[in-house]
Amino acid sequence: MADEADQRSVLVEIPEPQAKVTERLRRSYMDILCSRLTVTHTCSRRLRSEERHACNESKHLMDTLLLAEQSVQMASGSLTSDLSLLLHDLHQKKTSVYRSIPYSRLGSNRDAHCYRKARPHLMAFWRACEEGGRVFERSGEWQKLLEFVQAASRLSGELPLWETSEHNSLRQRCYNTLAAFCTTALKKHTPNASRARGLLRRFRAAPASRYGIGSCLKELEKILQEHQKITLSHTQIHPSI
Template identity: 45%
Template sequence: DLSINGMWTERLEDSCEKPDEHPTPLTKQQLEQLVRSLILVEQSQELRILAPEIKVLQEDLQLKKANVYRSIPYSRFGSNRDAHCYRKAFPYLLAFKVSCQEWGQVLLRRKEWDAVLEHSLMAWLYTSELPQWDTASHNALREQCYGVLAAHILTALQHCSLEPSRGHELLRRLKMAQLQSQSIVPCIQELQRILGWAQHLDCDL
């Protein structure tokens, strides 16, 4: 099970929400290491599948995004995007980021270039649907996700062989992704180079 329901959630909550069992609060670095280790456990159970189905990875991202929203306390008064709500959601935001990063790396190691592109663009959409926090610095994790996904896309583009029709489709999708973050621009430039459109770069961007 790739979700953070069940045992995964219990272990995360045990580490993050029970101070009597952990007198010293976890630092962000320790928490990131914890989340990464839990997701690697998930992956170790799934790696017997030769090529993870994109649908399975999509369900994983859907569940992790949903868990972010479930973790945000409901408030009839005031903002539910303030620092208090961000702290509640942070472990689940981190789980989302690590999932994007680690599953993308699994696909890269397997040289599943087309799957890397599809997974990264799908994860890009889910990243754009994460909460927008009141404090600008709290949105840094979203930008980190975009940066990771853009790096995965760029690597895949540099290694894959694209039919012209597939290249044009990807270019359209990458330009749509640019509406969320400029991190995708190097990917657009690389794909235009591949398609022989480098001379139009300045006009298109």
């Protein structure tokens, strides 16, 4: 009898299935499923955005690696005088100057604050002018040096002009450095009239200070006068031409 009572008590203590718990579990499952679908959709959009960003980053990385390789070669003195590579490097550094300027500000983007942001990139541009010129100077490739100077002075003229005149000193330093290379090259190599006029035009368009580029202007003016004399003499000898 005692065994039968114990069995009945055990059966009575077993709770019946609760419908509310089952319904709650069903709702929880649906919530989890919906949340996973939402996360999947969000991740898909994020992945597409990250793929586009990755493409841009990849291109930037390739440019960075190319310039880094060039810097290593330049530091070791083994850089070949590849004019297009050096000018590409210089163009990239000019682009970095403009990228560093915070254009989202409400005020001027040529003030002291923006200059401080751009200054490291301006210094890098000036160093590229100096290092590029040194490459051709060491190798004695005077024609290429003049081509580099002409292109680099054009890029220097495209650098931003700042509100404070002192902040434009790095721009002037670029012109002074290039003018010094130009003067050295002109003593070794006489360019044709077209290149001489192009160089003269670039340096005449430089900032107001003529201290660093005066000797270069004199050399170019002298060369153009010689070209004019040769042309005039040739015309007198062959008046029909």
